[in-house]
Amino acid sequence: MNIRLLNASDAKSYWDLRLEALKQNPESFATSYEEAITRSNPVEVVAENFNSGGNFTFGAFANGELIGVVTLLLEKQLKLRHRATIQALYVSPKMRGCGTGKSLLLQTIRHAESIDRIEKLNLAVVATNSHAKALYEQLGFKVFGFEERALLIGDNYYDEEYMVLFLHK
Secondary structure, three states: OOOEEHHHHHHHHHHHHHHHHHHHHHOOOOHHHHHHOOOOOOHHHHHHHOOOEEEEEEEEEEHHHHHHEEEEEOOOOHHHEEEEEEEEEEOOOHOOOHHHHHHHHHHHHHHOOOOOOOOOEEEEEEEOOOOHHHHHHOOOOOEEEEEEEEEEEEEEEEEEEEEEEOOOO
């Protein structure tokens, strides 16, 4: 497995994996598959995002195929510049249980630690996603908040937990 920062040439592979993620685990993302497929020029938008400052998306590759992703988004406002958010972690079901998610997160944390101004990482996770929560806790994240009915999909509500990791600076 190879993990690296994605660039504009990876946009199509990323978009295809993103659509898979939205279908496979709709409760894990604020965006719905239905919303995503109506976007105009999504691959071009993804490529632009990969080139924008403060947005770092890492990809895990197996045999040249993109099998997992995670994004680190830096805050831009002056009072919030000491923190970043981890979002959109997804590993294709065929590669789960192989350490891909952990490897992606470790690379993301190392990258955040290399940015002097970043002191803490935040993320949100669906409260019923015990596998993801266990991984985050294993890496040192702690719960600091809980939101009931954070997401509504059809007639089903999903609660979210908010977690933080303070970087050692």
